[in-house]
Amino acid sequence: MTPQGRTEAETYRRGIANGEIPALSRAITLAESTLPEHRELAREIITWCLPHSGKSVRVGITGIPGVGKSSLIESLGLYLARERGKKIAVLAIDPTSSETGGSVLGDKIRMQELSRHKNVYIRPSPSSGSLGGVAKKTSDAVILCEAAGFDTILIETVGVGQSEITCHSMVDFFMLLMITGAGDDIQGIKRGIIERADAVVITKADGENRKNAELMRQEMEEALRFQRPPESGWIPRVHACSSVTGYGISEVWQCVAEYEKLCGENGYFAEKRRRQAKYRLHETLAQNLEDSFYGNKFVKKTIGKVEKEVVEGRTDPYTGAANLLDLYLEKLRLPSQT
Amino acid sequence: MTPQGRTEAETYRRGIANGEIPALSRAITLAESTLPEHRELAREIITWCLPHSGKSVRVGITGIPGVGKSSLIESLGLYLARERGKKIAVLAIDPTSSETGGSVLGDKIRMQELSRHKNVYIRPSPSSGSLGGVAKKTSDAVILCEAAGFDTILIETVGVGQSEITCHSMVDFFMLLMITGAGDDIQGIKRGIIERADAVVITKADGENRKNAELMRQEMEEALRFQRPPESGWIPRVHACSSVTGYGISEVWQCVAEYEKLCGENGYFAEKRRRQAKYRLHETLAQNLEDSFYGNKFVKKTIGKVEKEVVEGRTDPYTGAANLLDLYLEKLRLPSQT
Numbered sequence: 001m002t003p004q005g006r007t008e009a010e011t012y013r014r015g016i017a018n019g020e021i022p023a024l025s026r027a028i029t030l031a032e033s034t035l036p037e038h039r040e041l042a043r044e045i046i047t048w049c050l051p052h053s054g055k056s057v058r059v060g061i062t063g064i065p066g067v068g069k070s071s072l073i074e075s076l077g078l079y080l081a082r083e084r085g086k087k088i089a090v091l092a093i094d095p096t097s098s099e100t101g102g103s104v105l106g107d108k109i110r111m112q113e114l115s116r117h118k119n120v121y122i123r124p125s126p127s128s129g130s131l132g133g134v135a136k137k138t139s140d141a142v143i144l145c146e147a148a149g150f151d152t153i154l155i156e157t158v159g160v161g162q163s164e165i166t167c168h169s170m171v172d173f174f175m176l177l178m179i180t181g182a183g184d185d186i187q188g189i190k191r192g193i194i195e196r197a198d199a200v201v202i203t204k205a206d207g208e209n210r211k212n213a214e215l216m217r218q219e220m221e222e223a224l225r226f227q228r229p230p231e232s233g234w235i236p237r238v239h240a241c242s243s244v245t246g247y248g249i250s251e252v253w254q255c256v257a258e259y260e261k262l263c264g265e266n267g268y269f270a271e272k273r274r275r276q277a278k279y280r281l282h283e284t285l286a287q288n289l290e291d292s293f294y295g296n297k298f299v300k301k302t303i304g305k306v307e308k309e310v311v312e313g314r315t316d317p318y319t320g321a322a323n324l325l326d327l328y329l330e331k332l333r334l335p336s337q338t
Numbered sequence: 339m340t341p342q343g344r345t346e347a348e349t350y351r352r353g354i355a356n357g358e359i360p361a362l363s364r365a366i367t368l369a370e371s372t373l374p375e376h377r378e379l380a381r382e383i384i385t386w387c388l389p390h391s392g393k394s395v396r397v398g399i400t401g402i403p404g405v406g407k408s409s410l411i412e413s414l415g416l417y418l419a420r421e422r423g424k425k426i427a428v429l430a431i432d433p434t435s436s437e438t439g440g441s442v443l444g445d446k447i448r449m450q451e452l453s454r455h456k457n458v459y460i461r462p463s464p465s466s467g468s469l470g471g472v473a474k475k476t477s478d479a480v481i482l483c484e485a486a487g488f489d490t491i492l493i494e495t496v497g498v499g500q501s502e503i504t505c506h507s508m509v510d511f512f513m514l515l516m517i518t519g520a521g522d523d524i525q526g527i528k529r530g531i532i533e534r535a536d537a538v539v540i541t542k543a544d545g546e547n548r549k550n551a552e553l554m555r556q557e558m559e560e561a562l563r564f565q566r567p568p569e570s571g572w573i574p575r576v577h578a579c580s581s582v583t584g585y586g587i588s589e590v591w592q593c594v595a596e597y598e599k600l601c602g603e604n605g606y607f608a609e610k611r612r613r614q615a616k617y618r619l620h621e622t623l624a625q626n627l628e629d630s631f632y633g634n635k636f637v638k639k640t641i642g643k644v645e646k647e648v649v650e651g652r653t654d655p656y657t658g659a660a661n662l663l664d665l666y667l668e669k670l671r672l673p674s675q676t
Binding site for chain 1: 619621624628650655
């Protein structure tokens with residue numbers, strides 16, 4: 001924390017407090033960086049932002065590729081910005097971006113109109129990064145956006161691996177998009193996503209497809225009846241909508257607003273955020289422990305050998321793990337013995 | 339390792355080498371124990387067993403409650419014991435047993451005939467235990483059973499939480515049981531289990547249901563076509579069978595045998611086991627690290643306070659985690675400073 005560092009952090013703080021997008025963008029980039037000096041600066045900024053954050057509604061939006069996530073976000077975002085006066089930040093959890101070249105929000109072309117609105121900030125997902133850090137990076141971005149005055153955070157995630165679970169662990173409201181004709185199997189039902197949804201939204205309910213979408217909506221409503229007992233007091237809803245005609249879009253948001261109201265009143269909204277914070281504490285601890293362990297120079301020097309022994313069956317995994325942990329703890333105790 | 343301890347371990351080793359069930363059962367109980375002296379003894383026994391293990395085929399069997407897992411294991415087991423001269427050990431991964439009172443293999447009543455066969459060993463799941471330890475306990479039991487001469491390990495798991503993933507990470511062949519009329523959704527498709535299956539088995543293909551079961555088999559075959567590209571070279575199969583009439587039971591095993599042959603020849607069988615060992619090494623490391631951290635007396639004294647600060651929003655989860663890790667590492671370095 002040099003005096004220069006302080007000045008720099010102060011500049012960021014002021015920019016963010018004023019809702020300046022360039023300052024916000026650069027702060028998110030710092031938080032995504034792997035450079036220690038960037039992370040240190042990011043920590044300082046985020047610590048300051050923390051008391052100014054938390055006042056938005058955070059909505060997770062998931063569904064298989066082709067379901068129309070970007071289109072829904074565009075039409076929902078425009079509705080919220082134009083007719084409800086909301087300030088919207090669109091973020092993405094995309095653990096695959098390093099592999100696929102970033103399909104989620106990789107370019108803003110798919111949300112052109114939305115991205116031009118003055119009350120909207122669209123943050124493309126980082127072009128690379130480890131899955132482990134995705135939760136932290138996105139959480140940091142949420143805090144920064146909230147401190148910059150955004151009251152509605154839409155987090156898009158593609159249904160790959162753990163990304164929905166990660167998303168679910170950081171949003172207030174979790175929305176699963178589905179389309180007709182794609183087989184329920186490969187949509188949210190897979191990996192238990194549907195059980196976590198606060199709303200299922202059948203997209204592309206327009207033209208000839210509208211009738212099928214409505215049928216699907218009814219079927220899903222039937223199916224959802226057998227889901228988890230709602231601890232939140234909220235019964236998951238099913239909506240059909242069209243990003244082309246705008247049909248059902250305001251109802252989708254009405255549903256989020258009703259959730260916010262109900263769970264605000266019964267205390268579940270705050271309770272869920274408290275749980276998420278606690279979850280994030282322990283998740284971060286596990287990650288930090290592993291970072292410390294795998295970053296230890298003695299572990300680095302030895303782990304390849306142990307892996308080889310285990311893979312070749314000369315050591316069992318439990319003995320190998322116990323020996324490596326002993327080495328790590330021993331070296332921490334006696335750091336001078338090289 | 340007292341001389342007495344050695345003698346005790348030696349007794350276990352001899353018993354296991356002779357295929358004596360009481361010695362095997364007690365050794366598994368030791369491995370499941372939370373007492374340090376039991377675990378130490380178990381480690382000694384398992385280390386000895388390791389070179390004598392690994393020669394079985396390990397089959398995971400999953401499906402929703404009511405799908406007929408026990409019945410299939412009974413009729414498959416009897417077929418294997420009687421007609422193929424196999425020695426069969428039946429284990430269970432049941433993370434819910436502590437909550438529900440142990441529904442999976444909780445009593446042997448459901449496999450009465452099988453349990454009486456001299457070449458069959460059925461191990462009820464432990465009546466309690468943490469989810470974290472489930473993988474280790476079951477892996478230990480597999481090693482012990484193999485060292486005792488069992489050549490076929492059937493691992494039953496109920497579709498709850500992470501149990502299928504845990505099961506998948508330790509078996510050679512993963513079988514998903516399904517029934518007609520239960521909705522594909524809530525069966526294996528949920529949580530992506532179907533993507534991991536080497537075979538889908540439609541149970542209860544008897545009487546009036548046989549036709550429906552065959553129809554479902556065809557549908558599933560269609561659906562499976564679009565699954566993962568088979569790195570193993572093995573195309574997942576779909577079978578229909580009946581534990582009542584015996585219809586299809588030998589075909590189910592034929593399928594496992596063909597998998598074993600194909601993947602034995604192309605090297606995938608051995609490769610998968612190597613990967614599983616490496617996976618278990620890192621999984622165990624993560625678990626041991628957390629045990630060491632959360633077991634640290636200084637962490638224990640402080641963590642409640644930090645959790646409270648995080649939950650109340652006075653500290654962010656990342657700062658809280660960083661502070662706790664610093665405390666842990668500092669105390670390891672300077673253990674005398676209390």
